[in-house]
Each structure stands twice: as C-alpha cells, then as structure tokens.
Amino acid sequence: MHYVSQILPSLISGTGMTLSIFFWTIIIAIPLGILVGLGMTTNFKPLTWLINIYVWLMRGTPLLLQLIFVFYGLPIIGVVFQRYDAALFAFILNYTAYFAEIFRGGLQAIPEGQYESARVLRLTNWQTLRKIVIPQVVKIVLPSIGNEVINLVKDSSLVYVIGLGDLLRAGNVAMARDVTLIPMLLVGVIYLLLTAVCTLVLKRMEKHYSYWR
Amino acid sequence: MLELKGITKKFGGKTILDNIDLTVEDGKILTIVGPSGAGKTTLLRCISGLASVDAGQFLLDGKAFDPATNRDNAAVIGVVFQDYQLFPNLTVRQNVTLAPTMVLKQAKQDANEEADRLLTQLNLRDKADLFPYELSGGQKQRVAIVRALAMHPKLLCYDEPTSALDPDLRREVQQIIVKLRDEGITQIVVTHDIPFAEAIADQMLRVEPKD
Ligand SMILES: Nc1ncnc2c1ncn2[C@@H]1O[C@H](COP(=O)(O)OP(=O)(O)OP(=O)(O)O)[C@@H](O)[C@H]1O
Ligand SMILES: [Mg+2]
Numbered sequence: 001m002h003y004v005s006q007i008l009p010s011l012i013s014g015t016g017m018t019l020s021i022f023f024w025t026i027i028i029a030i031p032l033g034i035l036v037g038l039g040m041t042t043n044f045k046p047l048t049w050l051i052n053i054y055v056w057l058m059r060g061t062p063l064l065l066q067l068i069f070v071f072y073g074l075p076i077i078g079v080v081f082q083r084y085d086a087a088l089f090a091f092i093l094n095y096t097a098y099f100a101e102i103f104r105g106g107l108q109a110i111p112e113g114q115y116e117s118a119r120v121l122r123l124t125n126w127q128t129l130r131k132i133v134i135p136q137v138v139k140i141v142l143p144s145i146g147n148e149v150i151n152l153v154k155d156s157s158l159v160y161v162i163g164l165g166d167l168l169r170a171g172n173v174a175m176a177r178d179v180t181l182i183p184m185l186l187v188g189v190i191y192l193l194l195t196a197v198c199t200l201v202l203k204r205m206e207k208h209y210s211y212w213r
Numbered sequence: 214m215l216e217l218k219g220i221t222k223k224f225g226g227k228t229i230l231d232n233i234d235l236t237v238e239d240g241k242i243l244t245i246v247g248p249s250g251a252g253k254t255t256l257l258r259c260i261s262g263l264a265s266v267d268a269g270q271f272l273l274d275g276k277a278f279d280p281a282t283n284r285d286n287a288a289v290i291g292v293v294f295q296d297y298q299l300f301p302n303l304t305v306r307q308n309v310t311l312a313p314t315m316v317l318k319q320a321k322q323d324a325n326e327e328a329d330r331l332l333t334q335l336n337l338r339d340k341a342d343l344f345p346y347e348l349s350g351g352q353k354q355r356v357a358i359v360r361a362l363a364m365h366p367k368l369l370c371y372d373e374p375t376s377a378l379d380p381d382l383r384r385e386v387q388q389i390i391v392k393l394r395d396e397g398i399t400q401i402v403v404t405h406d407i408p409f410a411e412a413i414a415d416q417m418l419r420v421e422p423k424d
Contacts, residue, residue, distance in 0.1 A: 111298070113294060113296060113298040114298060114300065116263055116292075116294070116298065117292070117294060117298035117299075117300075118300075119262075119263065120261055120262070120263065120290065120291065120292040120361075121311070121312035121316065121360070121361075121364060122289070122312065122316045122364070123311070123312060123315060123316060127315050127316075131300075131303075131311060131315070132300050132302065132303075135302040136301065136302050139302070211344070212301055212302050212344040212345075212346060213301065213344070213346040
C-alpha cells in the first residue's frame, strides 16, 4: 500500500497526458470528421479523390508509424513540431480519417427522400443539414464512434514512441526501476476506469437518442 | 392557375415527357393517370421542382417561374410523397412547424397554433407529440398533408396517395382531398387507381409511355 501511494503521483501525471491527448483529439477530430465525411459525399470528383487518398493513407498504415513520421520525418521538410504537438497532430489526422469514414456511412444512410421533402418545404441546405440530417446521422453513427473513442483511450499509449510521458510510460518506468509488475497492474486498472467512464457516457448518449426510431 | 407549356423531359436521350401542355385552374383537382413507367412521377417531380426539364415553360398565375430554383414564398408547391418522408427525429408537431418557423419566419407560437388547428382538422390532434414511428400509414400520410398545408401552398401535389392504404383509408384520403378543394386549394394527384382518380378529378391527364 505504501508502494502504491509512492508511485501513484507519477501514474496520475501520466494519466493527465493520456487524457489531454484524448480530449483534444476528440474535440478536434469529430467536427473535422463531419466536414471531411460531408466532403466525401459531394459530387466534386477532385475533392472526393483527395479525401479517399487521405483516408486510405491514414487507415492503411499503423498510427505508430504516422507518429514517427510526424515527429521525425516532417522536420526533414522543415516542419518542426514539439513532441506534444506532433502527437496531437498525428492523432487528429488519424482519427479524423476514421471519423470521416463513419460519418460518410451515416450520411449515405439518409434516404434521398429526406432531402427532397426538405427541399419542397424550401428549407435551405444548411437548415436541412442541421435539423434533419445531422440528428439522424448522429444516432446512426453513435455506436461506431463509441468504438473509436474507446480505441483512442488505448491508442493514446502510442505517444511513448516520441518520448512523451503518458500513463503507460509512467507505469513502465516504475516497473523497470522497482522490478515489479504492480505499477502495470495499476496502469491496467486506470485504463479500465477510463474506458468504463467512456462506455457509460456513450450509453447515456445512445439512450438520449433512443426516443425516436 | 398553373400552366405547363411544351414540357419535355429526357433521361439519357430517352424522352419520357414529350411536349406536355396543361392548364390547372385554381381550386381544381387534376389527376394524372397512366400505366407504370409512363412518366407520371417524373411529371410531378418536374412540377414540384425536384427534377429539371429539358424544354418548356411553367406559368403560375400567368407569370413564368422555374420550380427547380423557385424560392419565392408566394409560389409554394407542396408535395405529399408516396412514402410520406416525415422527419423521424421530429415529433408530428415539429414536423409541421419546422418549415413555417424556419422558412416563413413565423413565430413559434403562431406556427404551433396553426399546426394544432390543421392537425385537429385532419383528426390528428392527439398525435401531435408522437414521433412518426408511432403512427400508422394513414396517419403518417395525413401528417404529410398537414406538413405541406402549413406552408400555405398554391398547389398541392400527391404521388400515389392511395397505394399503401386499405379501402377505408382510401375513402378517407379521398374525402380530405375533396374537402381541401372546397377550401380552394389546387391539387394534382398522380395515381394508377382509376376509380379513385375519376371520383376526385375535375380534370384528368393520361400519360402514355413513349417508345
Ligand atoms: N432518375 C432517372 N433516371 C433515368 N430514368 C428514369 C429516372 N426516373 C425515371 N426514369 C424513367 O422514366 C420513366 C418514367 O418513370 P416514372 O417514375 O415517371 O413512371 P410512373 O408513371 O410514375 O410509373 P409508376 O406508375 O410505376 O410509378 C421510366 O421508364 C423510368 O425508367
Ligand atoms: Mg410513379
């Protein structure tokens, strides 16, 4: 017990890094994902072509590799990021692609007739999107978004590769120093707590949207 | 009064509507009948601006207008779709008031009052707070009619309004359409149900498939 209270502060500060990557990625990548997903459903070929390549790159290569490229590779062409900014940039780039793909699917699930009935009621495109399309899409995509959110909690541990001190790394340091698995056990418990909170929040959101079908 | 002059519509070189001339007087019911594939839905989609025409002209009260780009509040054309296309995320009342508040800029309370008045008229008063999934097919259709009426359309179009209804409901929608005519609303009804068409029509248009 004494040992636990000894290492807890470093684990908690590692958790802070994990959470910070997590929140900023969610806050930025979800709206971007909506925009990119909308872009994928347009008929403007150069745009959809460009987005498809981007999504293919992001989903076709490991996030770990993308982190390494952003932090060690981009400086070669003169783009230098701080460690934290590099991590965030790579995570946002990666998760936007996944979210975009999910939103594209959700957008394409809305029948053409919904747009047409909005059109004959003479709602503008923006009004149609805001009042009719987005609420329906959110309901459709919520379970898939939830999966990605849970993945993100765990994926955030990849930032160790560019030398950031997150939760997993804090546990790793303590384990190597004290030659015991206890820190890793604690790390596991903290991850479980984080994903449990996410799951709860997502369940509540799904419930919130269950008043219509 | 709605006039169509030489309306022509092609799909990939194939002419579906060939030079259609048509006049619908105010407060009358025009039914459009004809075999499947003749172009009835296509004609309705052209009139309501959901499809563009390749040639021809539309006149509303003698003034030329383009339904496909028309955003003039004085020349609204309402549509009741075959599959209703209510908005599933909104209650019945919200379905009805959405466009009047957002497009016509009616005050929320006025829009609600009018919605409730129209819903009562079509026997839907107690359904106002339900969501579309909680309604029967006939109720959904009446909501679709109310939603269109709330925009004060010059013209109300229906595509196959009886196709999903049993005989009792068919009679009911017939009564509604006739009642709306008595209130002075001009209506265009596409149907392959000839007895129904004959029962309500002031004027009938037969379209034939072109080959
Ligand atoms: N978007 C489209 N692209 C190409 N062809 C189309 C399109 N919409 C309709 N058509 C063709 O136009 C013709 C007329 O179709 P339309 O739906 O207007 O017929 P309809 O009279 O309403 O038939 P039904 O009684 O079966 O509803 C058909 O041959 C159809 O294949
Ligand atoms: Mg048809």
